[in-house]
Amino acid sequence: MMRARVLGAGVAGLCVAAELVGQGCNxxxxxxxxRPGPHGCSWWAGGMLAPFCESETAEAPVVRQGQEAAxxxxxxxxxxxxxxxxxxxxxxxxxxxxxxxxxVAGHQTLDxxxxxxxxxxxxxxxxxxxxxPGEAHLDPRxxxxxxxxxxxxxxxAFVAEQGRPEGLTFDCRGLAxxxxxxxxxxxxxxxxxxxxxxxxxxRPVRLLHPxxxxxxxxxxxxxxxxGATQIESDDRKRSVRSVLELLSAAYALHPVFGEAELVEIxxxxxxxxxxxxxxxxxxxxxxxxxxxxxxxxxxAPALARMAVEAACDRxxxxxxxxx
Amino acid sequence: MQLYGTEINSRLMLGTAQxxxxxxxxxxxxxxxxxxxxxxxxxxxxxxRGGAAFWNLVRDLxxxxxxxxxxxxxxxxxxxTAQMARELFDTNWIKLExxxxxxxxxxxxxxxxxxxxxxxxxxxxxxxxxxEDVVLADRLLDAGCEVLxxxxxxxxxxxxxxxxxxxxxxxxxxxxxxxxVDAGLGLPSQAxxxxxxxxDAVLLNTAVAKAGDPAAMAEAFARAVEAGRLAYHAxxxxxxxxxxxSTPVIGKAFLS
Numbered sequence: 001m002m003r004a005r006v007l008g009a010g011v012a013g014l015c016v017a018a019e020l021v022g023q024g025c026n027x028x029x030x031x032x033x034x035r036p037g038p039h040g041c042s043w044w045a046g047g048m049l050a051p052f053c054e055s056e057t058a059e060a061p062v063v064r065q066g067q068e069a070a071x072x073x074x075x076x077x078x079x080x081x082x083x084x085x086x087x088x089x090x091x092x093x094x095x096x097x098x099x100x101x102x103x104v105a106g107h108q109t110l111d112x113x114x115x116x117x118x119x120x121x122x123x124x125x126x127x128x129x130x131x132x133p134g135e136a137h138l139d140p141r142x143x144x145x146x147x148x149x150x151x152x153x154x155x156x157a158f159v160a161e162q163g164r165p166e167g168l169t170f171d172c173r174g175l176a177x178x179x180x181x182x183x184x185x186x187x188x189x190x191x192x193x194x195x196x197x198x199x200x201x202x203r204p205v206r207l208l209h210p211x212x213x214x215x216x217x218x219x220x221x222x223x224x225x226x227g228a229t230q231i232e233s234d235d236r237k238r239s240v241r242s243v244l245e246l247l248s249a250a251y252a253l254h255p256v257f258g259e260a261e262l263v264e265i266x267x268x269x270x271x272x273x274x275x276x277x278x279x280x281x282x283x284x285x286x287x288x289x290x291x292x293x294x295x296x297x298x299x300a301p302a303l304a305r306m307a308v309e310a311a312c313d314r315x316x317x318x319x320x321x322x323x
Numbered sequence: 324m325q326l327y328g329t330e331i332n333s334r335l336m337l338g339t340a341q342x343x344x345x346x347x348x349x350x351x352x353x354x355x356x357x358x359x360x361x362x363x364x365x366x367x368x369x370x371x372r373g374g375a376a377f378w379n380l381v382r383d384l385x386x387x388x389x390x391x392x393x394x395x396x397x398x399x400x401x402x403x404t405a406q407m408a409r410e411l412f413d414t415n416w417i418k419l420e421x422x423x424x425x426x427x428x429x430x431x432x433x434x435x436x437x438x439x440x441x442x443x444x445x446x447x448x449x450x451x452x453x454x455e456d457v458v459l460a461d462r463l464l465d466a467g468c469e470v471l472x473x474x475x476x477x478x479x480x481x482x483x484x485x486x487x488x489x490x491x492x493x494x495x496x497x498x499x500x501x502x503x504v505d506a507g508l509g510l511p512s513q514a515x516x517x518x519x520x521x522x523d524a525v526l527l528n529t530a531v532a533k534a535g536d537p538a539a540m541a542e543a544f545a546r547a548v549e550a551g552r553l554a555y556h557a558x559x560x561x562x563x564x565x566x567x568x569s570t571p572v573i574g575k576a577f578l579s
Contacts, residue, residue: 057343058343059343102535103535184376185345185376185377185380186373186376188373210479211479231374232374232376232377233373233374233377234373234376235373269373272344274344274345274346274349274380275344275345275346275347276343276344276345276346277344
């Protein structure tokens, strides 16, 4: 049985471990804190599996490779909600919706009635929206915990001390791998979690705004995750300004959020290469899986599959990068 | 074109924010031949200098960097940010923004003059983001500015030159002051018009960064800027009401 080490227990590392187990490998995952938690940037993710929406700014490979994500997570036993994504603008920014519609495939335009049918609690607040039915979302923390438990019961060892290299190593350490991948940089994202019993959303909602874009991802127990900030910085400070922007945008989406409980504020830096596309690369017996940027849960399944395939039969898949 | 004694070979300046990725940003710069890149300092700086990786990518563009005080709403904030920028980028140049109105991002004329004076006395070479107001322009020149950056329209709107009369007046009042139309441009034709009117250069960001194909749009602006400058030097005809055919009519069977 082939032995393999995985460095990093974030979303990339866990997905690679799952693919290795699928190939019958004996896998050990090394991470200074070998369980999902606030030390890794996957913890702070939105969990939107939204390849079409991402194509507003991301390149074609992200859309293409992101298609398999929802099915992959479901096959791991993770609860995936396939209700699509809703895209909205406030009154005076309507033209942002036209632009988004021009650039993003797979959407339907909704009028007020169509919107009310999908999201009754937004009835009367917007007269037009886009619905992208082919998208999905999951709860990132639940997904990470589930995957880790599943891997453990499949015999994967999770270890804090990085042992001696033995066989192939899959380096999935994110920004910590800057010692080996100097092109990596951090792109800061900030998020907040609110709890409200007064509003129910069935799917992620993206509010397009020239200055304060927002997404709201509904989670279980009346929780809502707010996100969207993107700052060229690798500091992890939670800034007042970002939180103000997120909360104001949520309030503009629906005033009921003004009465919500502020449960959590978080910030982390996401690993990205200069083209904001992920990369697979090889240095000796180490295969790097990195640069997932804002597409961790969307692209980790495809990257993990490609990384393991490349290791087994030395193919050069999409996102392969020669140094 | 000389700005504070430095020869700049391109009349197009580009901002570095909001691109889909640093690679797209670099490609846009390559296709535009822009000579100056503005770079925002405030949110990315902080004690840890968390934006260093991105700034290194911007430095690699090989163009002259003009740090800005974008997002500053007071004189004190703008002055502090300028000082931080000088330290970070090792330049006395600063594009000075003091925002007076949150919704329109209109400059605060009073704060702008005060900050310009403080920074000039501190050895900075100030590029003030201003309106087309001639009185304000006069005060900024008094405060030590040698370049002016009047807006075309509010930042990020893409509305083009919204007060052509005001911009013409400003250009005519200070014929020897280098002026860069900054902010509000959405289309290359608007940039061409600014150059046709005798402005020395244009600075834009959103129009390129948020285009579907930023690199192509950057090149489109570069060509428009070149066309506008050529036209300005070519002494354009005056508009007139009387139609004048450009081919002679004599000898044609025009009575048929």
